[in-house]
Amino acid sequence: MIDEIKDDAGTRMDKTLNALNAAFARIRTGRANPALLDTVSVEYFGTKVPVKQVASITVEEGRTLVVSPWEKSTLVDIERAIQGSDLGLTPTSNGEVIRLPLPPLTEENRRDLIRHARSEAEHARIAVRNIRRDAIHDVRELMNEKLATEDEAHQAERELQEITDNKVNSIDNELAIKEKDLLDF
Numbered sequence: 001m002i003d004e005i006k007d008d009a010g011t012r013m014d015k016t017l018n019a020l021n022a023a024f025a026r027i028r029t030g031r032a033n034p035a036l037l038d039t040v041s042v043e044y045f046g047t048k049v050p051v052k053q054v055a056s057i058t059v060e061e062g063r064t065l066v067v068s069p070w071e072k073s074t075l076v077d078i079e080r081a082i083q084g085s086d087l088g089l090t091p092t093s094n095g096e097v098i099r100l101p102l103p104p105l106t107e108e109n110r111r112d113l114i115r116h117a118r119s120e121a122e123h124a125r126i127a128v129r130n131i132r133r134d135a136i137h138d139v140r141e142l143m144n145e146k147l148a149t150e151d152e153a154h155q156a157e158r159e160l161q162e163i164t165d166n167k168v169n170s171i172d173n174e175l176a177i178k179e180k181d182l183l184d185f
Helices: 002-025 072-084 107-144 150-184
Strands: 041-044 047-050 055-060 064-069 098-101
Touching: 002 107, 002 150, 041 072, 064 072, 072 098, 107 150
Parallel strands: none
Antiparallel strands: 041 047, 055 064, 064 098
């Protein structure tokens, strides 16, 4: 039973790390990354769908995203959705594809993006610690219900703390990589 609690906590912490990596991918670094458009939805036959479901997104020359809609009739809708998003990008269209040039980042933009990345990392740390807290609570309930001994409970708590420390270190490493990425370009 205790092993199941630890496995569940580890799995949930891994999902938190995956969510953090997805959030970091959406933070613009000056390099074009198709993940920047993950949050943009376009109206398609009366339903809001992500842009990547109605078009292919490729990188051109490192600093430009090219959106090629599968149906030319959606070009205008995609362009409108990108303009209405909070990305701060200005799309240009030639009637067949949409080009999104990414302007170079200013020092102020870099500081704001680093601040945002640190905020995302802190949210991930908090989520990991909350998972640890919940798992320790479950272990203590097992102990109180006499389904586990005190020694087993204390050992499980130590192991949960080790798992948590490893995940927090991973979060810190990912943050350091993202900060370096933001500062280097």
